[in-house]
Amino acid sequence: MADLYDKIQLEVAKYPNRRSAILPALRLAQEQYGWLSPEALESVAEALDLSPATCLAVASFYDMFFLQPVGDHVVEVCTNLSCALVGSDKVLSAFEEELGVPCGGTSADGKITLRSVECLGGCGWGPVVSVDHEYQEHFTTEDVAPLVAELRVAPRHTSESHA
Amino acid sequence: MPEAPTFAAPTESSILLPFAGTRREIAEYEATGGYQSLRKAVGMTSEQLVDEMIASNLRGRGGAGFPAGRKASFLAPGEDRYLVINGDESEPGTFKDREIILRNPHMLIEGILIYLWMIKGAGAYIYIRGEYAKEAAILEGAIAQARAAGYIGQPLLGTDYVPNVYVHRGAGAYICGEETALLSSLNGERGQPTAKPPFPAVSGAFKKPTLLNNVETVATVPVIIGMGGAAYAGIGTEQSTGTKMFSLSGHVRNPGNYEMPLSATYRDLIDGKGGGLPEGRTLKAFVPGGSSMPILMPNQLDTGLAFEAVVAAGSMAGSGAVIVVDDRTCMVRFALRTAEFYKHESCGKCTPCREGTRWITELLRKLESGLGTTEEIDLLLNICDRVEGNCLCVLGDACAMPVRSHIRNFRDEIEEPVRLGRCPCPDDAPMADLYPPLLRAPLPLVHAG
Amino acid sequence: MSATVPGTETVTLQIDGREITVPKGTSLVVAAAEHAGVEIPVFCYEPRLGPPIGACRMCLVEIEGAPKLQAACTMSCGDGMVVKTAETSEQAKDAQDGVLEFMLLNHPLDCPVCDKGGECPLQDLTFRYGPGNSRMTLPKRTYEKPLPISSSIVLDRERCILCYRCTRFSGDVAEDGELVARERGATSVIATFDEQPYANAFSGNVTELCPVGALLPTAYRFKARPWEIVNVPTTCTGCATGCNTWATLREGKVERILSRNHPDVDEGWLCDKGRFARYEPRDERIAAPLHRGATGLEPAPWDEVLSTTAKRLRHLQATGDAGAIAIVTGGALTNEEAHAWRAIADALKARTASAPVAANAAWERLDAYAAPLAAIDRADVVVVIGDQEPTDRAGTIDLRIRKARRAGAHLAIVGPGGTSLEPDAGTFARTLPGAGASVVAALAAAAVAVGGERVRADAPTAGSVESLAAQAGAAEELLGLLAAARAAARRPGLFVTDPVATADLEALGWALGLDAGDGGIVPLPAGANERGERAVGLVGGWDEVLAGLEQGTVSGVILVGCDTVVESADGERWQMALAQTDVVISVAAFTNGVTSQSQVVLPLDVEHEREGTVMNLEGRVQRVRPSLPPISGVSMLEWTARFAGFLDVATPTTAAKAFSAIAASAPAFAGLSWSTLGERADLHRTRPAAERPAAPAPAAPPAAPPDGAFRLIAPRPLFSGAAVERTDTLAHQRAPYVVLAREDAERLGIGRGDEVRVRHAAGEHVGPARISRRLVPGAVRINWRGSAAGTSATVGAAG
Ligand SMILES: Cc1cc2nc3c(=O)[nH]c(=O)nc-3n(C[C@H](O)[C@H](O)[C@H](O)COP(=O)(O)O)c2cc1C
Ligand code: SF4
Numbered sequence A: 001m002a003d004l005y006d007k008i009q010l011e012v013a014k015y016p017n018r019r020s021a022i023l024p025a026l027r028l029a030q031e032q033y034g035w036l037s038p039e040a041l042e043s044v045a046e047a048l049d050l051s052p053a054t055c056l057a058v059a060s061f062y063d064m065f066f067l068q069p070v071g072d073h074v075v076e077v078c079t080n081l082s083c084a085l086v087g088s089d090k091v092l093s094a095f096e097e098e099l100g101v102p103c104g105g106t107s108a109d110g111k112i113t114l115r116s117v118e119c120l121g122g123c124g125w126g127p128v129v130s131v132d133h134e135y136q137e138h139f140t141t142e143d144v145a146p147l148v149a150e151l152r153v154a155p156r157h158t159s160e161s162h163a
Numbered sequence B: 001m002p003e004a005p006t007f008a009a010p011t012e013s014s015i016l017l018p019f020a021g022t023r024r025e026i027a028e029y030e031a032t033g034g035y036q037s038l039r040k041a042v043g044m045t046s047e048q049l050v051d052e053m054i055a056s057n058l059r060g061r062g063g064a065g066f067p068a069g070r071k072a073s074f075l076a077p078g079e080d081r082y083l084v085i086n087g088d089e090s091e092p093g094t095f096k097d098r099e100i101i102l103r104n105p106h107m108l109i110e111g112i113l114i115y116l117w118m119i120k121g122a123g124a125y126i127y128i129r130g131e132y133a134k135e136a137a138i139l140e141g142a143i144a145q146a147r148a149a150g151y152i153g154q155p156l157l158g159t160d161y162v163p164n165v166y167v168h169r170g171a172g173a174y175i176c177g178e179e180t181a182l183l184s185s186l187n188g189e190r191g192q193p194t195a196k197p198p199f200p201a202v203s204g205a206f207k208k209p210t211l212l213n214n215v216e217t218v219a220t221v222p223v224i225i226g227m228g229g230a231a232y233a234g235i236g237t238e239q240s241t242g243t244k245m246f247s248l249s250g251h252v253r254n255p256g257n258y259e260m261p262l263s264a265t266y267r268d269l270i271d272g273k274g275g276g277l278p279e280g281r282t283l284k285a286f287v288p289g290g291s292s293m294p295i296l297m298p299n300q301l302d303t304g305l306a307f308e309a310v311v312a313a314g315s316m317a318g319s320g321a322v323i324v325v326d327d328r329t330c331m332v333r334f335a336l337r338t339a340e341f342y343k344h345e346s347c348g349k350c351t352p353c354r355e356g357t358r359w360i361t362e363l364l365r366k367l368e369s370g371l372g373t374t375e376e377i378d379l380l381l382n383i384c385d386r387v388e389g390n391c392l393c394v395l396g397d398a399c400a401m402p403v404r405s406h407i408r409n410f411r412d413e414i415e416e417p418v419r420l421g422r423c424p425c426p427d428d429a430p431m432a433d434l435y436p437p438l439l440r441a442p443l444p445l446v447h448a449g
Numbered sequence C: 001m002s003a004t005v006p007g008t009e010t011v012t013l014q015i016d017g018r019e020i021t022v023p024k025g026t027s028l029v030v031a032a033a034e035h036a037g038v039e040i041p042v043f044c045y046e047p048r049l050g051p052p053i054g055a056c057r058m059c060l061v062e063i064e065g066a067p068k069l070q071a072a073c074t075m076s077c078g079d080g081m082v083v084k085t086a087e088t089s090e091q092a093k094d095a096q097d098g099v100l101e102f103m104l105l106n107h108p109l110d111c112p113v114c115d116k117g118g119e120c121p122l123q124d125l126t127f128r129y130g131p132g133n134s135r136m137t138l139p140k141r142t143y144e145k146p147l148p149i150s151s152s153i154v155l156d157r158e159r160c161i162l163c164y165r166c167t168r169f170s171g172d173v174a175e176d177g178e179l180v181a182r183e184r185g186a187t188s189v190i191a192t193f194d195e196q197p198y199a200n201a202f203s204g205n206v207t208e209l210c211p212v213g214a215l216l217p218t219a220y221r222f223k224a225r226p227w228e229i230v231n232v233p234t235t236c237t238g239c240a241t242g243c244n245t246w247a248t249l250r251e252g253k254v255e256r257i258l259s260r261n262h263p264d265v266d267e268g269w270l271c272d273k274g275r276f277a278r279y280e281p282r283d284e285r286i287a288a289p290l291h292r293g294a295t296g297l298e299p300a301p302w303d304e305v306l307s308t309t310a311k312r313l314r315h316l317q318a319t320g321d322a323g324a325i326a327i328v329t330g331g332a333l334t335n336e337e338a339h340a341w342r343a344i345a346d347a348l349k350a351r352t353a354s355a356p357v358a359a360n361a362a363w364e365r366l367d368a369y370a371a372p373l374a375a376i377d378r379a380d381v382v383v384v385i386g387d388q389e390p391t392d393r394a395g396t397i398d399l400r401i402r403k404a405r406r407a408g409a410h411l412a413i414v415g416p417g418g419t420s421l422e423p424d425a426g427t428f429a430r431t432l433p434g435a436g437a438s439v440v441a442a443l444a445a446a447a448v449a450v451g452g453e454r455v456r457a458d459a460p461t462a463g464s465v466e467s468l469a470a471q472a473g474a475a476e477e478l479l480g481l482l483a484a485a486r487a488a489a490r491r492p493g494l495f496v497t498d499p500v501a502t503a504d505l506e507a508l509g510w511a512l513g514l515d516a517g518d519g520g521i522v523p524l525p526a527g528a529n530e531r532g533e534r535a536v537g538l539v540g541g542w543d544e545v546l547a548g549l550e551q552g553t554v555s556g557v558i559l560v561g562c563d564t565v566v567e568s569a570d571g572e573r574w575q576m577a578l579a580q581t582d583v584v585i586s587v588a589a590f591t592n593g594v595t596s597q598s599q600v601v602l603p604l605d606v607e608h609e610r611e612g613t614v615m616n617l618e619g620r621v622q623r624v625r626p627s628l629p630p631i632s633g634v635s636m637l638e639w640t641a642r643f644a645g646f647l648d649v650a651t652p653t654t655a656a657k658a659f660s661a662i663a664a665s666a667p668a669f670a671g672l673s674w675s676t677l678g679e680r681a682d683l684h685r686t687r688p689a690a691e692r693p694a695a696p697a698p699a700a701p702p703a704a705p706p707d708g709a710f711r712l713i714a715p716r717p718l719f720s721g722a723a724v725e726r727t728d729t730l731a732h733q734r735a736p737y738v739v740l741a742r743e744d745a746e747r748l749g750i751g752r753g754d755e756v757r758v759r760h761a762a763g764e765h766v767g768p769a770r771i772s773r774r775l776v777p778g779a780v781r782i783n784w785r786g787s788a789a790g791t792s793a794t795v796g797a798a799g
């Protein structure tokens, strides 16, 4: 898509070489397409004059890029040591129950994808749950149902700006 | 709704964050003396600045503890040289750089500008982990403010040098905290470490000479230039000068970040600042510097926070992430969860790390499920030995060292499941059930003819 | 930072107690093997792929003073170093056993059924160092296998040890980035994008680079065991590069072609045409003399056919005037075969033609300005002029151009765009298609205008830079052209891929002063042995013969190993002309565009069936050796001798004899002898003094296409020709495509991958669209099987 192409060129301008813009470019493509479909990767490849396979190789290296469709919202529960010590696995199972899907799955209505992730850097205030890349700290099992209810009706937001 | 993080109050020795709350506005920052060190620095030569850093004896805050001044002096000459700030902060238990960015972003920007001036850098790139979306936005805001105030993108304070600062967001890969992997990632490659030589000081960002430091290290620069390297060296111990941020988490009353003089001890941190363990629990062990470090035992609480002190105690200060583990915690699961993380984060480039972390994890999983054998526990130790020191970077060691320490310090408990045929700990124990690291997309078939 | 480039200084070090002195910078691995006689095992280390990556960790050694073991492959020898390998260091030995065990954790250990078995480094090391059985009691990783990653290569992910040799070749050598590692850590796998085939022209090299049985050529799978085979050293005759190869022979069949690294020619790389293309099935070949009878072409005894043919030609010669007979070749012959045809031409007073266009093939005129391939490595700048990718003319040269660019050479591309070299070019000056001649003239004028170290200010030019640039349709690219010229005046490697008069190239060489210093023009003949044929006297061009046929001054033609109907841009004219020619005789491997019009068709021996020599584009004379008998049982040298006999001349019947005759008569072969050519031929090259050339003729601007039509760019692709078209494993390489400029695609509503139909004079071409942001608008680029350059075309969505 043309506007994606132009957005990517703005990122390219920040670096001495075009290839360094691949992470921002992939992020922009994911915001636009929802996930990095082959089509999305080809658009990035075209904009950066790289092979689609190169874009795939880079994208698949990082946990934050989705190579298969995800829900409108992504809920990520930190299950690393500090959060696990204060009960994040209980929070995760509460989400599984509430959503009716195992960790890694997407709710039947296609609204919410549940993932477990490694340390998010909120260890002092765990359990930490990242909702569409916004941290919610001291998250307890009681908070699960209200959040899910809220997300089921919230539209997919495409930008990550939290300024 | 869960409340926002409660920032730790300043400690009596705070010089990095000597205030409560945040100072995100450039006006607040300048009103409290902000950007004065930059003005002072611009009156100094590169050599003077490097000497000042060497005098401060500041040791890198990213984990390796390498003297910052010496590192700066190694930077190769060249037309285009770059400054890269390591804000990947992914070592489990670590959240100190995030606090600096959330509360005092301009301090980091000022440090960056001083360092840029010192190396007359062609540009600075802050590599911040992708999950820190809000923090990245705050940095972008701070950069915009600094630009508007005339510090960035135009001749610096009457000189003819024009500094430029960019935020480069990662996308979820712990290994990208390792400096060469970070640079691969910044260069648009898969975030895998590269063999040294060439060192970043010779060929790093965009294959040009690169000075790379941790967020906290660079954020400390204005303090050092402000008070003078010698004065800074007066704080802490002889070999570990100044104050450092410690991230306290786990089974402790008051978790959070605490700025401690490096002359203090883990007892000062855990019992003093952290208020000790919750009612009715006792200390089983504590991680002294991020999950990749060998754990220390309760009888080592009086170990100093200084780099050399932790080494003497048989571990490493690492990133300053202290994880407190109470008596109810199952060390088999603790070891498994630790190993799982490094297996998930192994970049896959070198053989011992890629296969070793997987093997260690699978053996621990088998053990936890009660199907393990004592031979396999010895095998685990042997695998740790064959991984440690033989990998391309030290991620392999980061898996081997803690697991070995868990087995060595808790051999009986580790053998429990072998005897019982199941994991012994009760369902209400921490980490009652463990989850595999996030499930990745299934492999697509390749072109079928 | 490559640790493998030895300097002149030397250092002295100790390896396993042996003291050695080596050039500073020598790789520790190489030093150990070559100087201390210690083999340090390696998997990922392969200097041709760039700096070492230290990934597999097989080469760990103990170095005194180092806190931990070091990967020898990433170390270069230092003075006073004390190194202990696994031979003498317990620690290193244990680490190595560990690494090997880690590798075998997931390896299926299926050596008995693996095609690599017997020539597999992993198997060897497992025998030598390996712990008998793995302590891994857990299930191994399993993957769907084998996975074809193209029609010519299969991947077995279970055998893969993730040494990243293949992906480094794809990313850092061929620079296509199509074969990659995806995922991370223990789940990393080698893959292509979205199940698409690995289509790079050099893909086959990964099957030689892979140190295990993970990447294997489809054609070779389950075919041979190493101990049943014979390897014959020969030279590839797929194009004029002349890459050195091994032909793997088994049970009378060439099963496999491997590289036989000649550093100055191929650096150990082959293109997929040279590696996979075969003149098979053999039973479809023309295997006996045929003459046209009542029922079409019928087999007949050699002597009958040869004698009657000789008679008819003698008759023609007697009736017509000199040159009434033409012998047309196209670079498919050995020098020795060409020598025989030269003798026959003399006997018949026949004219000859060995190149499509006579004026473009006077290669010897460039000798004063020509650069050997190895000079590209030292080039400051590489200039590529014309519509075509150098690869299409000369396979592996592309890899050398990229290597030079990576080493810092400025790459300047002057052409219509839409080729694979542009993305990383330092200069891209866009021109109209078919403007090569104008560009060459413009560059000469530009050089004179901007001056430079060796530039001749008084060199003759064909006009002003502005006018010539305008003619090339590059008026606004003037700066680019000047930049290219300024650069080219340094130490260039200059490739011209368009049909351009050698006289004009000579003028450019003179203007740039390329006769002095390193670097120069790299000639790109169309035929594999075009230079050799010409050097033994088969001069002249197809264009002259065609004109003669059309004017009736040529009434008999012998087409030896060339299909002028398909291979020349004037295909249809040839078709018509041959239809009205009294005597048409062809020598061919398969029935083709000219055999159908011939009264007599004789069998052509092809690669692996011939003994002799060929001359590559540099002028390097190399041996070709047979692994198979001649297709008819009688070699061309033998039957041409008999044929010559009927014309009362004698020609040598063995290659050795023929070669000495050539060496004695042809200047280009002076000083060479059959016995000393050897297996790795040197370049006997003396630069003649340059002479001031005449002012170049003003180049004709490319003709404008009729309204609504596109300018067609369809130079002959690398993957074309009788062998390629018959090789199934090259299907994906032949797969048609159509490149359109973004503007045109948007105008026509054509998107990436849409089927597009291109109609042009030589035929119709349908393929998926590739959209280019560089291709000059109004032009369309296709990989047409034949040569159709310069003509116009209509473009539209297919179906
Ligand atoms: C596996 C691994 C992960 C690392 N992660 C980080 C990190 O998240 N942040 C960081 O600053 N340094 C990290 N480091 C250390 C860096 O490699 C490097 O030493 C440091 O950033 C240099 O900055 P400093 O000298 O200011 O400490 C890591 C090292 C390794 C081996
Ligand atoms: S396929 Fe072969 S060359 Fe490629 S990574 Fe695996 S083992 Fe190495």
Ligand code: FES
Pocket: C041, C042, C043, C044, C045, C053, C054, C055, C056, C057, C058, C059, C060, C071, C072, C073, C074
């Ligand atoms: S050969 Fe040295 S690490 Fe692979």
